[in-house]
Amino acid sequence: MYKNILYQISKYIALTSPEKEEFTGILQGYSLKKKEFLIEAGQLVKNQYYVVKGCLNAYYLDELGNKHILQFAIEDWWISDFQAFFDGSPAQLFVEAIEDSVLLGISNDALETLFFRIPKFERFFRIITTKAFVSLRVRVLSFLQNSGTERYIEFCTTYPKIEERITNYQIANYLGIQPESLSRIRKEVANS
Amino acid sequence: MYKNILYQISKYIALTSPEKEEFTGILQGYSLKKKEFLIEAGQLVKNQYYVVKGCLNAYYLDELGNKHILQFAIEDWWISDFQAFFDGSPAQLFVEAIEDSVLLGISNDALETLFFRIPKFERFFRIITTKAFVSLRVRVLSFLQNSGTERYIEFCTTYPKIEERITNYQIANYLGIQPESLSRIRKEVANS
DNA sequence: CGTCTATTTGAATGTACTCAAAAGCGGTGG
DNA sequence: CCACCGCTTTTGAGTACATTCAAATAGACG
Numbered sequence: 347m348y349k350n351i352l353y354q355i356s357k358y359i360a361l362t363s364p365e366k367e368e369f370t371g372i373l374q375g376y377s378l379k380k381k382e383f384l385i386e387a388g389q390l391v392k393n394q395y396y397v398v399k400g401c402l403n404a405y406y407l408d409e410l411g412n413k414h415i416l417q418f419a420i421e422d423w424w425i426s427d428f429q430a431f432f433d434g435s436p437a438q439l440f441v442e443a444i445e446d447s448v449l450l451g452i453s454n455d456a457l458e459t460l461f462f463r464i465p466k467f468e469r470f471f472r473i474i475t476t477k478a479f480v481s482l483r484v485r486v487l488s489f490l491q492n493s494g495t496e497r498y499i500e501f502c503t504t505y506p507k508i509e510e511r512i513t514n515y516q517i518a519n520y521l522g523i524q525p526e527s528l529s530r531i532r533k534e535v536a537n538s
Numbered sequence: 539m540y541k542n543i544l545y546q547i548s549k550y551i552a553l554t555s556p557e558k559e560e561f562t563g564i565l566q567g568y569s570l571k572k573k574e575f576l577i578e579a580g581q582l583v584k585n586q587y588y589v590v591k592g593c594l595n596a597y598y599l600d601e602l603g604n605k606h607i608l609q610f611a612i613e614d615w616w617i618s619d620f621q622a623f624f625d626g627s628p629a630q631l632f633v634e635a636i637e638d639s640v641l642l643g644i645s646n647d648a649l650e651t652l653f654f655r656i657p658k659f660e661r662f663f664r665i666i667t668t669k670a671f672v673s674l675r676v677r678v679l680s681f682l683q684n685s686g687t688e689r690y691i692e693f694c695t696t697y698p699k700i701e702e703r704i705t706n707y708q709i710a711n712y713l714g715i716q717p718e719s720l721s722r723i724r725k726e727v728a729n730s
Numbered sequence: 731c732g733t734c735t736a737t738t739t740g741a742a743t744g745t746a747c748t749c750a751a752a753a754g755c756g757g758t759g760g
Numbered sequence: 761c762c763a764c765c766g767c768t769t770t771t772g773a774g775t776a777c778a779t780t781c782a783a784a785t786a787g788a789c790g
Contacts, residue, residue, distance in 0.1 A: 412683075414679060414682040414683050415682075416678060428671065428672055429675065429676075432668055432672065465657040468660045472663055472664035475668050475671055476667050479667055479670055480620055480621045480624065482671065482678060483674065486608060486677055486678060486681070487608055489714055490607075490608070490714045491600055491604075493777095494777095494778075514736075514737070515736065515737085519682075522681055524778070525737075526738080526739085526778090527777095527778055528737095529738050529739080530739090532738095533738085533739095686745095705767090705768065705769090706769065707768065715746075716747065717770095718746090718769085719745095719747075721768095721769055721771080722746090722771085724769095724770095725770085725771095
């Protein structure tokens with residue numbers, strides 16, 4: 347259960363055994379069936395979640411009922427409505443399981459206590475946040491620079507592990523195009 | 539010179555006078571004239587920069603020579619090619635002054651030393667990175683959800699201070715639309 | 731096997747784009 | 761202080777491309 351998350355952490359900071367135990371002690375396990383919600387818009391968001399197993403997506407539902415997928419998460423990724431998590435505002439996003447999933451949750455309070463007791467964790471979360479920030483910049487640049495076709499190719503090469511686990515409808519949504527357009531793009535890409 | 543940056547920091551962490559001095563001691567001052575470059579693609583990026591005074595933009599130049607503006611920065615914002623800064627790869631972006639500007643730079647090495655000596659700073663940079671990450675999520679969502687017209691209105695309301703200091707050409711570029719389209723959008727928005 | 735969802739295909743529509751040119755504006759030097 | 765130059769913004773016309781809507785096909789799942 348804790349093996350992978352501790353391995354991810356060990357890439358950036360070195361922990362003693364008691365520190366590992368203190369950390370795993372504040373994690374809460376969650377398991378969701380496909381199509382169940384981890385977070386629903388309007389709720390307060392207590393936790394951010396590490397994906398032990400499964401696949402989820404975070405999306406915004408606009409006034410017209412249109413879904414807009416902001417993030418996917420598979421094994422070793424973190425997911426939440428980060429805005430709501432960090433500033434205590436009600437969630438604007440839904441986080442829903444695409445596959446049966448197992449998660450580890452950590453609350454903001456527990457995180458603050460952890461940072462106080464073991465400052466190295468401040469470093470760990472700074473580093474993974476920085477990486478997430480840089481990845482988002484790449485995505486913004488892709489919107490500015492690339493056509494739908496190019497964004498699709500980029501998505502498939504950057505996240506092959508995700509692409510094989512989700513529907514084209516979901517990919518299209520993440521890329522900001524219509525599923526019909528993606529279908530035509532796929533046909534075109536296949537013939538080249 | 540250091541008053542504003544110390545004030546920004548004091549919002550998130552409390553520093554003693556010697557700590558303030560240690561921090562300001564590692565900052566390097568820079569000043570640029572309008573149209574001068576802070577960073578050019580291909581260079582190694584030693585610093586990230588806090589804007590004391592002025593206005594800058596970070597953009598990517600694609601193979602066709604098209605510019606894509608990823609970020610603006612005015613007083614109290616941080617700017618750099620963050621990817622290059624954090625992983626030591628050559629810059630992919632240009633960072634150019636839109637107005638005569640005064641900056642404070644901090645190198646990655648100095649930052650690591652600072653984190654080691656005064657761990658509170660790890661917290662400060664974690665928090666501002668988290669805020670930047672959340673803002674970028676909002677921008678991605680805006681691409682997914684909104685038309686050019688809506689993105690323009692959102693930009694003007696979110697960043698009025700920036701909008702009044704840059705050209706429409708630059709706004710259009712940041713929003714991912716053509717300047718001609720923005721001109722038509724502005725006319726349409728004015729008549730409503 | 732049947733139902734529900736995902737994907738593909740087609741045709742019509744609309745929005746944003748390109749290209750070209752004119753008008754407006756700001757800054758510089760005479 | 762004015763005239764000129766260059767850059768930004770606007771306007772127009774034609775075009776390309778993604779979208780919408782509708783329907784057929786394929787595929788997944790109980």
